[in-house]
Every structure is written in C-alpha cells, then in structure tokens.
Amino acid sequence: MSIEKLRDVVKKVLEEVDVVIGYTEGFDKIHATPHFIDSPQEIDKLIWSPICVHNLTTYLPSLKKKVGVVVKGCDSRTIVQYMQEGLINRDNVKIIGIPCQGVISIKRLSKAIDYANIDDIIFDNDKVIVKTDKGDKTIALADIMPDKCKTCQYPTPVIYDYLVGDQIKSNKPEEGVYKDILELDKKPLEEKLQYWLKEFDRCIRCYACRNACPMCICQDSCIAESREPHWISQRLTTEEKLMFHMIHAIHLAGRCVECGECERVCPMGIPVNKLKRKINLDMKELFDYVPGVNPDDKPPMYTFNVDELKIKEHKIG
Secondary structure, eight states: OOHHHHHHHHHHHHTTSSEEEEEEEOSSTTOEEEEEEOSGGGGGGOOOSTTOOOOGGGGGGGOOSOEEEEEOHHHHHHHHHHHHHTOSOGGGEEEEEOOOSOOOOHHHHHHHTTTOOEEEEEEETTEEEEEETTEEEEEEGGGGSOHHHHTOSOSSOSSOSEEOSOOOOOOSOGGGTTHHHHHHHTSOHHHHHHHHHHHHTTOOOOOHHHHHOTTOOOGGGOTTTOOSSOOOOSOOOHHHHHHHHHHHHHHTTTTOOOOOHHHHHOTTOOOHHHHHHHHHHHHHHHHOOOTTSOTTOOOGGGOOOSSOTTOOOOOOO
C-alpha cells in the first residue's frame, strides 16, 4: 500500500469532514500514535506500517462532529457494532479502509531482540529488520504478531467509503479462530476456575483494558468506580479482581469485536481477551451471531424471544 495514496485519500476526505484520525510516528521507531488531522499541513505526518496497532474507532462515539477515520479490518468491525447499537451517526463518518496483513506486538518484538534499544525498524513484506545497539536482527513478522492476527478472518475492512490498497482474503482456517477456547473448555470446571484465578490475581486494577476497549462506552459511570450502586470495592483481593473482569466481560456479551486492545494494553500480560472470546463463541453457537460483521444484524442481548431455538431451559423439579 502506497503511503502517498493514503495521503491523497485523506486530503480528499478532509474536504468533507472536520477531522481525520490516522497514525503518525510516536516517541520512537516502533510506536505509532493517533494523529488528528484538521488541516492539509498535517497530512504529511501520516504513516502506515505494522506499528499502527491502535483501534482508532474508539474516539468516534465521543466526537460530535464529522470525522474521517483510518481503519484496519478488525477496527472496522467496531464501526459496524456502533451502527448496530446506534452509537454513531453513519452519515457523519467517512471510513478509510486499509487491507492489513498483520501488525506487531511490541511485547513480542521486545522479547525477540532481548530488550535491546531499537535504532530503526524496516518492514520487508513478511520480514522485519530491526536495527539495535546490539546489532541487526531479521525476524519473521508472523513471529511477533499478536494472536488476533494469526487467526484474522477480516484482513480487509468489512465496511468502508474508501479502500486504500487491494482487497485481501483471509487464508486463516475459520476452525482455528477459537481453538484455544475449545481446548480450555475441555478442562474440568475447577481447573478452569483455578486458571482464571491465577491469571486475575496478577491484575493491578489499572483499568487499562476497560479504557482501551472501544465498546466500553459508559466509563463516566463505570460500575468499577460507582458507589450507587456499590457492586465492588477497590480492594486488591483476587475475588474483587475476578468480579471486575467478569462484569466487564458480561457487559461485552455479543458486542466484543475481538480487536485485542484490552490484551494489548494490559501491563501484566493477562489474556483478558480470551474471556470475551469465550463469550463470543457461545454467541456464535447459540445465536449464529458474530459481532461487528453485518450492520443489519441485531446483537442478541438487544433482542428477546420467548423460545430461543438453541437454548433449552433447565427443568427444575
């Protein structure tokens, strides 16, 4: 994909909106940062590469103006979910889609180069050349991708007004998307409980997962900090941590688009996205529903049927 072509599209979109959200260089060579463009002079700062990991659609519900936004495939699903839930006015959003072959995980990259200082990084198709103070190292992009990229079914945005680059069809087997969830499901109930207790015991209650989640739209009245009602305390006990993460996951039932932002920002490396993906698998099996794919769909938790076709109530005698 040509960065000049992206800049040309952004220049065109900027004539129709108040601001365009894209990516620009961050504080070093491996970090990008959101870039809010409201004048043509800002367009030359735009970048695009596998370091562009953020889901920029997170800003859309709070921006009460006409907005253009650059999206990858996984990001575009958030916009579809916003449309389903009436959280944005589609007429006020111009979507600039970019087919994506995967982004990098900063954590995995840092580990792969033994946490050396990075002077430069070059992306050459499926290879990554990292120049460090300890020498150069070539790494396969697949080895430093987040897990979401390894099973991605939507490398091309599912919705867009402009597409920059050629469409890409996923070559990842659909049956592999929830392979890790199915493996965990095979374990006894007590073993699964101990797995999650051990993971969430490391949680420091920083709420980074909540803050980065594009579907956590009620942060100003989040139950984690509310005292009316007072569901959980601020104590750092494992039980309170588990309670917070369970509430977070249940609030995303049928809504999580698996963008992986929650897991990316977790400073403790907790697989928080796995819990949401488990619920997504249940939604797929029970309601034949995949979040953020079809704008005309209704999320299962937004509907009610007296008799659900795939749910049999437990008989209590």
